[in-house]
Amino acid sequence: MTYAGLTWDHPRGHDALAASAGGLVHWDVQPLEGFESHPVDELCARYDLVVLDHPHLGEAVRAGCLRPLDDLFPQEELARWGAGAIGPTMRSYALDGRQWALPLDAATQVAATRTDLGGEAPTTWDEVHRLARRAPVALSLAGPHAFLTFASIALAMGEEPATDPDRLISRETGLAVLDLMAALDALAPPETRTLNPIGLLELMAGTDRLAHCPLVYGYVTYADRLTFTDAPTVTPGGRPGSTLGGTGLALSTRCAPSTELLDHVRWLMSPEAQRDFLPRHNGQPSARAAWTDPDTVAADFYRRTAATCEQAWVRPRHAGYIGFQTAASAAVRAALAGGSDHRETLDRMGTLYRTSRTPEERRA
Known part of the structure; x- marks a missing residue:
């Protein structure tokens, strides 16, 4: 089965996802302006995986168009990803006691x-x-x-x-x-x-x-x-x-995730992907370890801006x-x-x- 995914039209938003997808996910793109403002429920009606910005969570939860990730991943796994994420990136995708997306990309x-x-x-x-x-x-x-x-x-x-x-x-x-x-x-x-x-x-x-x-x-x-x-x-x-900006990876309610898809999401959040694969494919990882590793591609970029990312403001949702x-x-x-x-x-x-x-x- 091939899942339909939507991300944003920039190498940072697309290249790593496309390079790692194999035949599992077909990734479409939308312009940055659509990512910032397009109603997320309309996108979830057409796509299984949606890359979104945390301020869209309120409208998405109200519309009931996202799968809570607490139902798909063990709490200890979510907690481990949260502890390893830079700044408030993981908690920015938590609302009303549920986790709705994972911080695929960190930016501020x-x-x-x-x-x-x-x-x-x-x-x-x-x-x-x-x-x-x-x-x-x-x-x-x-x-x-x-x-x-x-x-x-x-x-x-x-x-x-x-x-x-x-x-x-x-x-x-x-x-x-x-x-x-x-x-x-x-x-x-x-x-x-x-x-x-x-x-x-x-x-x-x-x-x-x-x-x-x-x-x-x-x-x-x-x-x-x-x-x-x-x-x-x-x-x-x-x-x-x-x-805070960056992006989160969410699963829509139309998505019936297979074990293979969930394992792929796990891999995207893994140290291997975050510290090596994503940076080598124009990605901007959310793991703190990638931001502090002197061997990460473009390490100076992360080192010089990490303090700002750690203290970034999470917008209302x-x-x-x-x-x-x-x-x-x-x-x-x-x-x-x-x-x-x-x-x-x-x-x-x-x-x-x-x-x-x-x-x-x-x-x-």
């Missing part, structure tokens, strides 16, 4: 630099601002990334967003974040504002029009051309504010989150373009967040 927002254009990578947000006055620097703002950048800077400033279902962020922190983003965006090359993370990295790697991006999802496939380092802090030694993320990002972009006052923008984002939660979630 880190800094990317062309050191020949900008010099040594800045480590604080003040240094980022100083660099932006003499070299081309850009924020990641396209699609959902405007809000993700907002959230990550808030973390660096000492406040985790969305800890209260009735409040997104304090006014003081929110305004400070928007002010900093506006100051940096005013200096950015205009062409960067519509580029997704892959587009930003391509521009930086292939031209001299971008020297630094302080928060962009790390892609090991660019490690031979760009220098990746931990996300900036506000003060030296502070928390590198960053929002309620069913209304994806719609909120989309609308909040549009609000941030409008503010940076001068279309709305920062206080009005912050109020709008707060309202969007509250209304993305059900009354039951807000009372919980």
